[in-house]
Each structure stands twice: as structure tokens, then as C-alpha cells.
Amino acid sequence: MRFEISKVLDAIEGRVCVDPSLVRAVVDLAEIIRYADLDGGRPASMLRLGITIDALGRQLEEDGVQVYAVVHRGVLSDGDLTSNERMVVRRWADDGLVEVLNNPTERVLEVADLLGLPVLSRQRFDGMRGRYPWVAEGPGRLLAPISGPNGPTLKARFGNDYPTAIGPSPAGAKVLARLWRCPEPGCALFGSGGGGAFADLARVERKPAAQAPPSLRTGTPTCPRHDHRLTDGGPRPRVEVLAVRIGGQVRQRFVVSPDQPVIVGRAPEQPEGIRLGQWLNDEARRWISRNHVRFELRGNELVAQDVSTNGSGVRPGGSMAETERVPLGNQQSRVLASKDFVELYPGVQVGRAAGLASGGGFNPSSVMAEAPTMAMRLPKQI
Ligand SMILES: [Zn+2]
Known part of the structure; x- marks a missing residue:
């Protein structure tokens, strides 16, 4: 047990x-x-x-x-x-x-x-x-x-x-636009990330864009754990939240940040990669490569690059009309507009989370x- x-x-x-x-x-x-x-x-x-x-x-x-x-x-x-x-x-x-x-x-x-x-x-x-x-x-x-x-x-x-969810409040948006540093050595929430003798032993790599919101209880950004006033660590990286939808069902969300492209596939080697294998039937598993599509932020653009053997397709504006499908293969890249998504195999889709809801029959x-x-x-x- x-x-x-x-x-x-x-x-x-x-x-x-x-x-x-x-x-x-x-x-x-x-x-x-x-x-x-x-x-x-x-x-x-x-x-x-x-x-x-x-x-x-x-x-x-x-x-x-x-x-x-x-x-x-x-x-x-x-x-x-x-x-x-x-x-x-x-x-x-x-x-x-x-x-x-x-x-x-x-x-x-x-x-x-x-x-x-x-x-x-x-x-x-x-x-x-x-x-x-x-x-x-x-x-x-x-x-x-x-x-x-x-x-x-x-x-x-x-x-x-x-x-x-209604999205960040004005105060939240303001404080989330920056990164924050706690003066307490080894602070798990607002630490420097790279410092400390045991930084290499941290089980979880701290991604700057994933930092918690500071407390504003005292009127200035404060560490909720140590009550120290936080210092400004510079602008927080912009991110895109993507979702994997398989068979009409959203299975997982993930974040793409400028310093962290993410590979989606059957079983990517990249530790941060999104592994689809567990959700695929045999045919889809045969079609979809271990590393299939790479998502990257370039400036303000979300770029999808096909890195697969069999290729992918882009569904512009989320349209399922076959005449509008844009094939993507041979290492080709394409900038994804807000409602575009990539289809790795029929029914296996990845795009911005805001545009990919679960369909019926959840x-x-x-x-x-x-x-x-x-x-x-x-x-x-x-
Ligand atoms: Zn702290």
C-alpha cells in the first residue's frame, strides 16, 4: 500500500x-x-x-x-x-x-x-x-x-x-511584469536561481518566468515566506501557454519562454519535452515521431518547426477545412497566428491554450x- x-x-x-x-x-x-x-x-x-x-x-x-x-x-x-x-x-x-x-x-x-x-x-x-x-x-x-x-x-x-479565472488584477499584472529577488539565502520562491553551493543539487530547475507573485501586503513587493522586501530583478520573460488536445480533450498545458523552446512528440529526449505517447493509439504512435514539433518564441512570435519524419499540418485560425490545411514538414517553420494550431496526426493538436478548449464528451x-x-x-x- x-x-x-x-x-x-x-x-x-x-x-x-x-x-x-x-x-x-x-x-x-x-x-x-x-x-x-x-x-x-x-x-x-x-x-x-x-x-x-x-x-x-x-x-x-x-x-x-x-x-x-x-x-x-x-x-x-x-x-x-x-x-x-x-x-x-x-x-x-x-x-x-x-x-x-x-x-x-x-x-x-x-x-x-x-x-x-x-x-x-x-x-x-x-x-x-x-x-x-x-x-x-x-x-x-x-x-x-x-x-x-x-x-x-x-x-x-x-x-x-x-x-x-478572470486574469491578473492591475496590481497583479504590474508585479508579474518583473522578476523579484529575496535577500534570504536559498529562498525557494525568490532565490537567484543560479547561486548557492547546492544549486546543482536542486531537484527542480527554477525557470524565471515561473516565479510566484510577490506579496503586496505591506504595499511593496515582499517575500511571503521571509517577509523581506524584494528587489527588482529585471523584466519577466514573456511566455506563451500552449495546450495539447487529443481526441477533442485537453490533456496538458505547457509554457514556452524565450529561453526554453519545447519539443512535442511521442517521447522527446528533451527533459522539458511534452510526451504524447501515453495518450496515443497504435496508429498515432507509429505516425508521430519521438521529436515531432518544436515550439519556440522568437521575439513576439510563436514559431512551430516540424522536426518529424512524417510531417505535420497547421490549421490556420483553427479551421478544420482540408483546403486550408498548411502542410509542414522537412524542418519547415511557420509563425502561428493567435488561433492557429499544429496537427501532428488527425485529432492530435497543439496550439495556444486560450484557443484550444476540450470538445464534447470529456x-x-x-x-x-x-x-x-x-x-x-x-x-x-x-
Ligand atoms: Zn524569501
């Missing part, structure tokens, strides 16, 4: 980050892990984070959704968690995948406010409505993870139950699926 739990935690690890371009909701981890009625299990369980992420994915009709987790320091010594679970949270904190704070409640709302994201919580935040009116009035901005007739679901405090896969024995203990609807 321990082995399966570890595998689930590994899978969940891929769904927590602080990258403003990728996260889809904000959670207070200390709270989420205690929603015992979601699975009827122990008083505290990290698996409930996975259950909640699954519910978010179902409601957004996307696989692979990521959340921004803010963690009360007490979780690191919470005796209701297993030592393995506590160790995992500590690792996430050290790697800068989550924020560990003494008082996370306000930070949860601040991050959601700066990034314009929904909060997944059962709290009402009544005392915070003055500063954050959307907790009471924002449609789809505050959603409670609850048990439903069809499995765990998200119930909005106001408006319909679709987790609604059939989600679960972050918990790594561990069948664990999943079976959850309500059978999962």
Missing part, C-alpha cells in the same frame, strides 16, 4: 506549482487535507489534494490541471499525516513548488486576487470581503470541494459551479489513477 501512496504523491507533485501562467486555482493545503468526508478516510490525508485536483479538472474539462498550494507551517509536523506525506510536503516547500507560511489564509486570497484565479475552500472568508469583495460576489471565484452524487465536486459560493483521467488500489477506496464514481 505504501508503494501505491508514494506513486499517487508523485503524480500529485506534478500538479502543484507556483507558475502564474499554469495554475488554475489556489488552495490552502492544511484545510484541503482535512476534508475527511471526501473519502471517509483518516483525519488528514494528502490524497484529498489529488481528489480536489481531479474535481477541478472535471469541472474545467481538462486533464493535467495544476493548482497553487499555500501550506500552513504546521502541516510539516502534522501527526495526522504519515511521515512520508510530511516529507513530501517538505520537499515541495524546499523545491519552491508550494508556499509554506505561518498564516496562509490571507495569502491564499491575495494570490487568487493578483492572478484572478478561483479559490477552492470551504471557508466563507467573511472577514475578508472588504479587501476581496469577489469572495462573496465573484461568480465561480470561491468553490467548496464537497461530496456529490457523482463523486467529489466543486460547489460555488456564488454563480454557477464553473471555476472562473472523459477525464485521474491524478489518482497511478494507484488503482487507492482509487478503489475512494467513492466509486471517481
Whole structure:
């Protein structure tokens, strides 16, 4: 059993980050892990984070959704968690995948406010409505993870139950235009990235464009972990958020930044590459090369270059008319307009996330699926 739990935690690890371009909701981890009625299990369980992420994915009709987790320091010594679970949270904190704070409640709302994201919580935040009116009035901005007739679901405090992102606030956009540096040595959130004797040992490479939003609680950009005033580290690189849609279903989002082209294929050698193999049928797997399309930002342009054996096609403006399809092969490149996407094989598409929604008949896969024995203990609807 321990082995399966570890595998689930590994899978969940891929769904927590602080990258403003990728996260889809904000959670207070200390709270989420205690929603015992979601699975009827122990008083505290990290698996409930996975259950909640699954519910978010179902409601957004996307696989692979990521959340921004803010963690009360007490979780690191919470005796209701297993030592393995506590160790995992500590690792996430050290790697800068989550924020560990003494008082996370306000930070949860601040991050959601700066990034314009929904909060997944059962709290009402009544005392915070003055500063954050959307907790009471924002449609789809505050959603409670609850048990439903069809499995765990998200119930909005106001408006319909679709987790609604409205994009960064003016203050958020301003602060996200820059990179920030914390004077605390080894700060996992606002560290220098390259410095430190143990920089080579960091498990997670810190990408500048993926840096968390600073706290503005004091009026100036501040490290939420160390309370130090941050210094300006220069402009934040511009990024494009792309999505992989297979069979009408969005499977994964990823970021292309100027210093990081991304290769999409069956099984790219590039560590940051997007591996499609797991989602492909035999024919698609035979057609699609290990490295198939390379996406790169050149200035303000998103460029797709075919690096495959069999070639790709571009669908201009998202049009599925065969007469408009532009073949792409033999190392050819093409600048992608806002709604263009690349088709690697019929039904296997990559383009800007904003233009690629899941089609009808969404059939989600679960972050918990790594561990069948664990999943079976959850309500059978999962
Ligand atoms: Zn810091």
C-alpha cells in the first residue's frame, strides 16, 4: 500500500506549482487535507489534494490541471499525516513548488486576487470581503470541494459551479511584469536561481518566468515566506501557454519562454519535452515521431518547426477545412497566428491554450489513477 501512496504523491507533485501562467486555482493545503468526508478516510490525508485536483479538472474539462498550494507551517509536523506525506510536503516547500507560511489564509486570497484565479475552500472568508469583495460576489471565484452524487465536486459560493479565472488584477499584472529577488539565502520562491553551493543539487530547475507573485501586503513587493522586501530583478520573460488536445480533450498545458523552446512528440529526449505517447493509439504512435514539433518564441512570435519524419499540418485560425490545411514538414517553420494550431496526426493538436478548449464528451483521467488500489477506496464514481 505504501508503494501505491508514494506513486499517487508523485503524480500529485506534478500538479502543484507556483507558475502564474499554469495554475488554475489556489488552495490552502492544511484545510484541503482535512476534508475527511471526501473519502471517509483518516483525519488528514494528502490524497484529498489529488481528489480536489481531479474535481477541478472535471469541472474545467481538462486533464493535467495544476493548482497553487499555500501550506500552513504546521502541516510539516502534522501527526495526522504519515511521515512520508510530511516529507513530501517538505520537499515541495524546499523545491519552491508550494508556499509554506505561518498564516496562509490571507495569502491564499491575495494570490487568487493578483492572478484572478478561483479559490477552492470551504471557508466563507467573511472577514475578508472588504479587501476581496469577489469572495462573496465573484461568480465561480470561491468553490467548496464537497461530496456529490457523482463523486467529489466543486460547489460555488456564488454563480454557477464553473471555476472562473478572470486574469491578473492591475496590481497583479504590474508585479508579474518583473522578476523579484529575496535577500534570504536559498529562498525557494525568490532565490537567484543560479547561486548557492547546492544549486546543482536542486531537484527542480527554477525557470524565471515561473516565479510566484510577490506579496503586496505591506504595499511593496515582499517575500511571503521571509517577509523581506524584494528587489527588482529585471523584466519577466514573456511566455506563451500552449495546450495539447487529443481526441477533442485537453490533456496538458505547457509554457514556452524565450529561453526554453519545447519539443512535442511521442517521447522527446528533451527533459522539458511534452510526451504524447501515453495518450496515443497504435496508429498515432507509429505516425508521430519521438521529436515531432518544436515550439519556440522568437521575439513576439510563436514559431512551430516540424522536426518529424512524417510531417505535420497547421490549421490556420483553427479551421478544420482540408483546403486550408498548411502542410509542414522537412524542418519547415511557420509563425502561428493567435488561433492557429499544429496537427501532428488527425485529432492530435497543439496550439495556444486560450484557443484550444476540450470538445464534447470529456472523459477525464485521474491524478489518482497511478494507484488503482487507492482509487478503489475512494467513492466509486471517481
Ligand atoms: Zn524569501
